[in-house]
Amino acid sequence: MELFWYIALITMLTIYVILDGYDFGAGIIYLFFAKKEKDKKAIMNAIGPFWDANEVWLVAGGGVLFFTFPKLYAAAFSGFYLPLIMILWLIILRAIGIELRAQIDNKLWHIIWDKTFGVASLLLALFFGIALGNIVRGVNLGGVVDGVSAYEPHYFFLPLWNPSFSPHAETLGVIDWFTLLLGLIGVISLTIHGAGWIIFKTNSDLNARLKRLIFRLNIVLLVLSLFSLLVWGSIVPNPFGNFINHPLLFIFPLLTAVGIAGLFKIQGFKKDWNGFLFSTLFLIGGLVSTVVAIFPKFLPSTNKINPSLTLHNTSAGHYGLSVGMSWFIFGIILVIGYLIFQYRVFSGKLDDIGYSEKH
């Protein structure tokens, strides 16, 4: 039962990253590469009809986490208080940027919201990578100092950083060199992903440039990914144990590799959706491999006194979880239906759909 919800949550998270990821990435491309009004409009049109439905996956995932693993939800959300609230502010600013830009046709007005949208997208990609880093690295559950817990064993509080920026420091911070590394991987991979989406959904003049960009960024992504693999062992004890015990799980690291390998061929692709496909494979593989590596833990404990938070010690009551399954499965089938319908209605190139010209 817990396993069902664990898989459901990871799936929802992955879908969220793939979907909202492409509009974050599009925002980053927008910030650095879209100079002409025509290109800007093309990018806005390519994400316009989708972005808020994409964000719903975050909201729904948060709701499901609250309901299935309330103890984890309570501990993690209060422990990561500041970064989470800042993510909320960024999400709000970014949404204002998208929605308001087109409402007034004035150059200064456009500049403000262009930058807001772009910078917020960039920071969100960075923050989500950092968040993943924090989950893998773990936190000082119970706030243990000198062998004594300051709080109940599952609560903690993390400052934004500590002076040493080290994942091995006595007092951990949200940002250290390891989490920052995952943050950078997040930014690079989502930029590629967003570029892939733009190529897929528009006939923009940018597309040829974006293909070259994807190729170059892919080299950086490969280097960073290999580097993270190298330091993995110093962060996660027994880093490959789960994979060795369940060899089927090797499919996920394999997907990551296929994704990167495929992206190197971007220049030669015949179909415009191919780039997006391979970046999607990379994201699925990277995300799931990272999370599965620490299974059954959700949030490892960095001290010896308090146990890690796992899917077994944080779940809600058995009855609630089992009745939840019926409406959840029903709901997800409907959601898939809406998604198919929505993406069919807005299939093909969206350059002229008019989302960016609603004034």
Added chain:
Amino acid sequence: MEDMLFYDRLQFAFTISFHYLFPVLTMGLSLIIVYFKWKYLRTKEEKYNKIAKFWMRIFGVNFAIGVVTGIPMEFQFGTNWAKFSEMTGGVIGQTLAMEGVLSFFLESSFIGIFLFGEKLVGQKVHFLSAILVFLGTWLSGLFIMATNAWMQHPVGFTTLENGNFVLSGFSELFTNPWLVPAYLHNQTAAVVTASFVVTAVGAFYLLNKQHQEYGKIFVKTGVIFGLISSVIVAFPTGDWNAKNVVKYQPITFAAMEGVFETQSTDGEIVLIGQPNMKTMSLDNKLAVPGVLSFLTYRNFDTEIKGLNEYPKKDWPTNVPGLYYAYHIMVGLGTLFIGLFFIAIILLWRKKLYQTKWVLWSLLILSPFSYVTNITGWYVAELGRQPWLVYGLLPTSAGGSPTVSSGNTLFTLLGFVGLYFLLGLLFLILVGKIIFKGPETQK
């Protein structure tokens, strides 16, 4: 710890009050948009389609701000009320997750299709997407009300040894006697607000002598929806809610009505007066004997229990605040019924569009329909104090054990700044759409 609780409550109160200004319009307006779109399909008159799209555009801006200010609400359960979330997540996490999965996807997928897909999907599917958006917003309301109903009157749960609550009866969450009256009251109140907004824009057009053809349709539609909904808000749904409060939260009832001393016969209804917490009485009281007994028990003589019957520690923590919230809600609500009634009479006698004082009143009173919704929620939330979950979990025990008050004040200030900006932008944008009028809708 005192400070901490204060900032947590202030942040939640501020963010939820601001957030609710948006869903209250989307829930009501989605119904009126469905009506206009239906009217277009039936009459084939292009103006109704333009009207539907005009309101959908305002709806779109409103919806976007509702979504982005709604995400912080869900997060704040965990960030600021961790202990509450941990203890109740097994029960109300269920309804909140249902909202996410069953209604948010519905709304967000079909609003995109409604706003940008008319030419792609054709008229019938376009109408259907309006209905689905309406359905999504009302379902969303249902799950939120089911969550709140559980906090007001917990049912269908068992308490574990560690004090946490887990669900034991799923269907009880939806058959909760608190839920149906509260839901209907809330939804019809949202329709009142939307009616006021539609009417006010129409009245503005008529008084300003622009877009007059549309102005007349807006005023006519608005006052009809307005009269029906504002009556239902008071009776039967408001009355029904009050009876629930008497039954399940009698202390709250005494506080909101301003009854300090038990009245053994002829329970009087207070119209005006200021609660004085030193003398435990109302200053400058204006009251009508017997009416409260009648409204509550359908009998002019029945005893009404006062706050003096209960230990002070069980009283709502802010008696004057609760009393004012309730009286503002009821006072304005009564005024709305009166005004819409006059408007309907004039409409029937074909004089409404020329009667300036009524158009002005409709225009000026429209923001107050938001006030009634917000104060209504204050009645529910202040009335529930000192509990988070009535009778089970005190508010003081629900906060996050590891978050300091300095951090909460920091984020509160951030929200205040950000929301000020949001509010300003919203007014500018919607103002712009209104000035431009429905005629130019493509």
